[in-house]
Amino acid sequence: MTTVPLTQNKLGARERLLAAADELFYAEGVHTVGIDRVIERAGVAKASLYNTFGSKDELVRAYLSARQLRRQARIATAVAQHDDPRAAILGVFDLLDEIFAEPGFRGCAFLNASAESRPEESVDSVCSETRGWIRAVFADLARTAGAADPDELAGQLVLLYDGATVSAQLDRNKAAARTARAVAAAMVDAATG
């Protein structure tokens, strides 16, 4: 039967490939970085990549899924630190402020990958999945906060979330998250007043 170490090795190669893909795809773009760069960075043979993922498209999908999980975990942690839903909403924008200040920040991986992708590629499904998740988080918090129209408030918060990300990247606007946070506070207060 299958032996344990084999799986371990395979997971090792898989993880190294994902780590290399995460670095390179995020920093330089999905279509700019070729397979050869990824396997060289991962220290892995080309055959291993195709045995593990089957295609570059699937590797890209796995890279985005891993990013999605990490992003969701960070947001969930930030939200869980507050009992007050209003504070939790603002905590998401505080988290954005942290993220924008991190070295190597280059915008939203999903926005970037989506702009690069062709329709037949499987990027958009991951992208819309994670966008729906964030919108649902905002909607839940808005409902808990007693907003008159939770979906409307969630839509406003998503706008601010995306707008801050775009401005942080393209304008190198370090205050983008704080600006968005201030507007978000005003909108939450207006919706729950």
Place this chain on the structure above:
Amino acid sequence: MTTVPLTQNKLGARERLLAAADELFYAEGVHTVGIDRVIERAGVAKASLYNTFGSKDELVRAYLSARQLRRQARIATAVAQHDDPRAAILGVFDLLDEIFAEPGFRGCAFLNASAESRPEESVDSVCSETRGWIRAVFADLARTAGAADPDELAGQLVLLYDGATVSAQLDRNKAAARTARAVAAAMVDAATG
């Protein structure tokens, strides 16, 4: 000396190339569309493209510059229709609502091109140029409206402008511009109260 018809022919080829580039680059992305597709669409020989623009990068730059001029003209027209600066600001978001509803809308050409581009390409300069222009328009209107901190208000409006564009494209959110408009109205009122 140079004859008039020669120049006319050259302008004709240039315009046909720009029209084809505008259609294809915007609809399918800059890196997805090859030179061959553009010249076929324009009905022009490859040599004419390279005589006129010199490189694909320069064609992309010209395509974005043309988009920039049209976008600026539309915004300026929308702004000029209102005497009241508050109404003018909201008029920009009404214009966005129009744009999002147009057939073939596929997001902001500058955001898309920037996400696709590599640093050595000349996309980012056009992109930051047009972003600075829009921010300045908002700042002028905010100042005229008597905002306490016009730059702060302009930053908020840019956030909403970008966020609406992103949501309109990725979420196919037809209400994005109206949502942004409502938030913008609240922020203008808060800043000029």
Place this chain on the structure above:
DNA sequence: TTGAGGTTAGACAGACCTGTCTGGTATTGT
């Protein structure tokens, strides 16, 4: 008519990309 300049279609070079395949190697369980 003749010549010049811009046009066209298309071949071509050189680079890059994805994905397959071959052969050699290290590690594992028996």
Place this chain on the structure above:
DNA sequence: ACAATACCAGACAGGTCTGTCTAACCTCAA
């Protein structure tokens, strides 16, 4: 020790891309 299995390195095929170049063509001006 031995066989199985995944690993590595790298050649290779087939495709696409940008950009150059050739040769025929058309349109004007003298």
